[in-house]
């Protein structure tokens with residue numbers, strides 16, 4: 001439940017779909033131009049905001065889309081890796097992010113500074129903060145640090161909660177019932193039904209990444225389904241008709 005007057009950027013997202021456009025190191029689509037085209041394509045499809053990773057990608061996407069841009073920088077894939085430092089957060093805002101997504105956990109950050117420092121620096125730069133959280137404790141920490149909205153982005157990735165097959169609806173409902181700022185569903189939203197379930201659980205908006213913008217993993221999910229569905233090969237039965 002949201003009770004505070006919200007900035008326009010967040011108000012525009014209520015009940016809407018945000019699409020995360022990210023390619024990972026070494027992947028064929030890892031290029032700012034390609035991610036910018038993907039971002040434009042999802043906006044044409046109705047995404048009301050784009051989430052993107054990396055300063056070059058943000059710079060390439062910014063002039064192409066007129067929806068809010070949620071920016072982050074990823075450094076590695078363990079510990080605090082989503083926009084881990086104050087400098088990274090400021091760089092995202094300078095590259096055109098309206099909202100800077102950053103790790104909202106109380107874990108030690110690589111620059112040794114508290115979450116609050118990143119939040120305040122983003123606010124000074126004129127942007128908002130989405131705190132990526134993995135638990136209720138993270139979300140409460142983020143709210144205390146001044147975040148403008150929280151996401152379930154890290155649910156299942158910090159060791160505090162199991163990685164559910166789909167979105168962590170239990171955490172989502174818990175956050176939505178506890179907090180008075182927007183709670184954004186993110187992580188393992190694989191199907192439109194999952195997205196609808198997130199809204200029903202209290203999400204303010206829903207972020208979908210892999211299921212829309214990662215062709216390698218989408219293809220692999222079809223391959224796995226086919227492998228499971230394929231019947232064991234059987235020799236055709238010889239009816240003996242041609243000898244009759």
Ligand SMILES: CC(=O)N[C@H](C=O)[C@@H](O)[C@H](O)[C@H](O)COP(=O)(O)O
Pocket residue numbers: 020022072153154157186187188189207208209210211
């Ligand atoms: C945990 C982490 O690193 N999440 C990242 C955050 O930006 C991205 O790798 C995810 O793709 C994004 O959160 C969207 O989630 P999904 O791709 O499951 O729809």
